[in-house]
Amino acid sequence: MAVFEIPSKLIEALRRVREVAVLTxxxxxxxxxxxxxxxxxxxxxSKFRPEDLATPEAFQRNSTLVWEWYAWRRELVAKAxxxxxxxxxxxxxxxxxxxxxxxxxxxGLHQRAGNRKVIELHGNxxxxxxxxxxxxxxxxxxxxxxxPRCPRCGGRLRPDVVWFGxxxxxxxxxxxxxxxxxxELFLSVGTSTLVHPAAALPFEALHHGATVVExxxxxxxxxxxxxxxxQGLAGGILPELVRLW
Ligand code: OAD
Numbered sequence: 001m002a003v004f005e006i007p008s009k010l011i012e013a014l015r016r017v018r019e020v021a022v023l024t025x026x027x028x029x030x031x032x033x034x035x036x037x038x039x040x041x042x043x044x045x046s047k048f049r050p051e052d053l054a055t056p057e058a059f060q061r062n063s064t065l066v067w068e069w070y071a072w073r074r075e076l077v078a079k080a081x082x083x084x085x086x087x088x089x090x091x092x093x094x095x096x097x098x099x100x101x102x103x104x105x106x107x108g109l110h111q112r113a114g115n116r117k118v119i120e121l122h123g124n125x126x127x128x129x130x131x132x133x134x135x136x137x138x139x140x141x142x143x144x145x146x147x148p149r150c151p152r153c154g155g156r157l158r159p160d161v162v163w164f165g166x167x168x169x170x171x172x173x174x175x176x177x178x179x180x181x182x183x184e185l186f187l188s189v190g191t192s193t194l195v196h197p198a199a200a201l202p203f204e205a206l207h208h209g210a211t212v213v214e215x216x217x218x219x220x221x222x223x224x225x226x227x228x229x230x231q232g233l234a235g236g237i238l239p240e241l242v243r244l245w
Contacts, residue, residue: 004237006244010228013185013211014245019098021183022089023176023201027190027216029107031235032080036190055164059131063156067147070159074125082113085189085234088242090114095245100179104191104198106161119176121168121198127160136160173197180204186212189234193220202226213241 026036048069052058059066090113093099102119103110108126110118129136131147132155140148140157147156162168176198180186186205193199202222206212214226215237223229230237 004230004232004240006241007228010211010213011244014241017184017211018096019183020092020096020185020187021100021102021179021201021205021210022092022187022189023180023191023198024089024101024103024105024110024189025191025193025198026105027192028085028234028238029080029083029105029109030190031083031085031233032109034077034080034107034109051164054161056166059156059158059163063131063158064146067156067158070125070161071146074159077107077109077125080107080109082109083235085238086110086113086115088238091242092245093117095242100175100183102176102179102198102201104195106159119172119179121162121172121176123159123161125159125161128157129160131156131158168197176201177204180210181208183210186210187215188212188222188226189215189238191216191220192218193222 026034030036053066053069086109089101089110093101093115100117100119101110101115102121104122106122106125108124127136130150130153132153133150137150137157140151142148147158149155150157180201181204183205186202188202193202202212203225206225212226213228214220214222215230215232215234217231217233
């Protein structure tokens with residue numbers, strides 16, 4: 001039995017809308033055992049702040065450390081399974097052809113769950129690119145050196161993620177903003193709504209007349225502006241919302 005009420009006004013809106021946009025943050029992967037971004041320093045990594053690891057300067061200072069932190073996170077993610085929240089968004093995409101899933105997560109769990117239309121604003125740790133050429137690298141020779149070297153230019157390899165201080169793909173941002181402005185309903189799930197430009201997307205939707213729904217156990221800068229707020233876990237709330245949709 002759901003322990004939260006879904007207002008009939010929202011149920012009516014859910015059934016009426018044709019175009020839906022969803023923004024997710026690391027909170028949707030928390031129930032899969034993937035630490036949220038601001039907790040992603042469990043264990044031996046706890047003495048580092050993400051800001052000290054996820055920057056080009058940190059990579060220049062100590063590329064081995066940064067590569068090993070991402071190797072640890074890749075292992076975590078490989079063991080993780082999509083949870084009921086991820087699967088609810090797959091069902092939602094199946095039911096609403098005009099559906100856009102925008103994620104800040106780099107764990108690839110939305111695609112593994114089965115979502116196809118995913119905009120990865122911050123990249124994906126399962127992909128690798130050359131630090132010097134900024135071009136994707138699929139295969140390389142393991143020589144035991146970390147980070148490994150680019151087979152084309154010999155430069156160091158790095159994860160294909162956006163680091164602090166780096167720019168996002170203008171094409172990805174453009175698609176995310178367009179979807180946020182044209183949707184009739186915007187779901188913001190499991191994000192602290194602190195990091196721009198992703199954090200501005202729910203407000204774009206609001207300003208363009210969409211119904212905005214937030215799912216997060218904690219308050220965020222969006223909470224006082226959203227039409228509906230569910231202070232709880234995505235794994236429980238999203239499947240219930242989609243069941244009634
Ligand atoms: P945060 O760690 O900042 O926030 C995670 C949010 O998820 C918090 O507000 C939690 O309350 C919430 N949360 C935790 N468990 C949840 C659950 N089971 N269901 C729903 N919500 C839950 O992670 P993000 O908001 O994703 O960017 O961080 C955004 C960006 O900040 C990251 O993508 C990263 C970082 O800078 C880059 O690395 C470029």
